[in-house]
Amino acid sequence: MLELIKQPWPWYIAGPLIGLTLPALLILGNKSFGISSSLRHVCAACFPAKIPFFEYNWKKETWNLLFVLGIFFGGVIAANFLANPNPVQVTANLTKELARYGITDFSSLVPVDIVSWKSLLTLPGLIMLVGGGFLVGFGTRYAGGCTSGHAIMGLSTLQWPSLVATICFMIGGFVMANWILPAILNL
C-alpha cells in the first residue's frame, strides 16, 4: 500500500481530493478556499505601512495563515515519508527542449539546474525566482485571486469574472512558457 502511495498520484485521484478541500473549508467554518490572500495577510500583519489596502483585522484570517503553514508541513511530510524514489517523468518533447538550455537534472520537482541558491546569482535564475515571484504576488492580488481562489473556488461557484481571470492566467502562462521563457533560459 505504502509503495503505491509513494508513486506519483494520477490526476483522477489528486483532482477530486483538491476539489474536496473546498467543501471541507466551508463546512469546518464557512471559509472560502483561496491561498494568495495569505500573502496579503503577511503584509497586513508585518508591514501595513498605513496603506488602506492593508488596514484590516488580519487576525480574523489567521485560519488562512495556518492553512498555508499546513501546506508547507504537507510538503515536509510528503518529501520525507512518501517520496517517489524515481526521477520525475518528463515528456520526450520537453526533455529535448530543456536539454538545449542545459536543464538535464530531473531528480527533483523543481529544475535544480536553474532553481537553486547557486543559480540565484545567474541572470536567468534571478529573473525566474525574484521576477517570477514578484509577478505571482502582484498579479494574483491585482486579479483578486489565484488558481485556487479564481480557477477552483470561483468556477465552482459559477462566477464569470473568475472565468475571465482563469483565461487570462492561461494566456499569460502560454506566452511566458512558449515565447519569453526560452529567451530567458538562453541568457
Added chain:
Amino acid sequence: MQHIAKETSEHAIRATDAICINESEENTPWYGNIKYLIVGILFGIVFVKSEVISWFRIQEMFRLESFHMYGVIGSAVAVGMLSVWLIKKFNIKTVHGEQITFTKKQFNKGQIYGGLLFGLGWALTGACPGPLFAQIGFGATVVIVPLLSAIAGTWVYGYFRDRLPH
C-alpha cells in the same frame, strides 16, 4: 451604530480584491483554527504527490504536452461545483451550525491585467502561491526567495492600488 459601520468597512477592506475571506461570525480561540492546519497538511501532501507543484508539469501544461494538470484542475472544479451545489441544495450548515455563505464576485479590469501578469509569473516560477509553500516544505529551500518576492509584489500592489486601472 458607529461600531457596526466600522465593522462593515473593515470587512469591506478585507474583502477587496479577495475571493477567500472569512465570513464566519464565530470568534473561535486561536486553537480553533488548528483544523485548517490539518486540512492544509493533507492538501500539501496531495500537491506534492500529484506533482502539481512540479515546474516540469506546469511547463508541459502550457506547452499542451500533457493532460495531467488539465485533469487535476478540471476534476477539482467538477468536485467543487458538485459540493457547492449540494451545500446549497440541502442547506448544509457548518460544524458550528452556521449558515454557509457565498460572495458574489464583481468584475473589474484587474482580473484581466492582474490575471495576465500572474500567468507570466506562474509559468516562470512553475508555481502559483500554494505550491510555493509546498516546494519549500519539499526541500527546495531557495523557493523562499520567490515567496518573499511574491509578498513584496503583493505589498507593491497595495501601495499603487489606487493608481492602477480597475
